[in-house]
Amino acid sequence: MSDVFKRLERVPTGTRESLDTILDSVGWNDAGLIPAIAQQHDSGEVLMMAWMNRQSLKETLATGWVCYWSRSRGKLWRKGESSGQMQTLKAAHLDCDGDTLLLSVDQTGPACHTGRRSCFYVALAGDGATVDGDTLIDPDQLYARS
Known part of the structure; x- marks a missing residue:
């Protein structure tokens, strides 16, 4: 944990x-991400x-449109730029050691690339897993814009 x-x-x-000062003290990983x-x-x-990297976090704070760092694409990813399912920032908080962000957002439609509202739709219990989230939009239609 940083002195700050x-x-x-x-x-x-x-x-x-x-x-x-805060961003200089954030616990970015070896790839510069949090x-x-x-x-x-x-x-x-x-x-x-x-x-998020420093650039995506600063852009998010400046514009209010949530921007992430896409590890698979190796570039900035503005949530909803290809699907139209945007996230508008309401608040951003760092945790007590400065190594995790919590973004309070207003999500348009599904957040998940599968067309579900949440990415957390596989419930684990006992000896199995159950899908517990409905698809809101067919993923093929969700990304037909791109």
């Missing part, structure tokens, strides 16, 4: 730091987990 996040443990509510969990702002539903 260690110091923040004991400061009063309302204490401010510059964005650059996990970002997207949660629907009004229901608390966990929608997805993706990765």
Whole structure:
């Protein structure tokens, strides 16, 4: 944990730091990424987990349109740019050690590339797994725009 996040443990509510100071202290992994969990702002539903780098996080904070880093494509990925299923940022929080982001978002339609509302639709229990989320949009139609 960085000295900055260690110091923040004991400061009063309302204490401010510059964005650059915080981003310089974030626990980016070896690839310069941090996990970002997207949660629907009004229901608390966990929608997805993706990765952000410094550039995608700064863009998200500046524009309000959630932007991730696509590891498979090796480039910035603005959520909804190919499917139309955008995420609008409502709030962003770092965890106490500065190594995970929680994004409070307003999700348009499904968040998952499978056409489901959430990426977390495989429920594990006992000795099995059960799909517990309906497909809202056929994935072939979801990405027909791209």
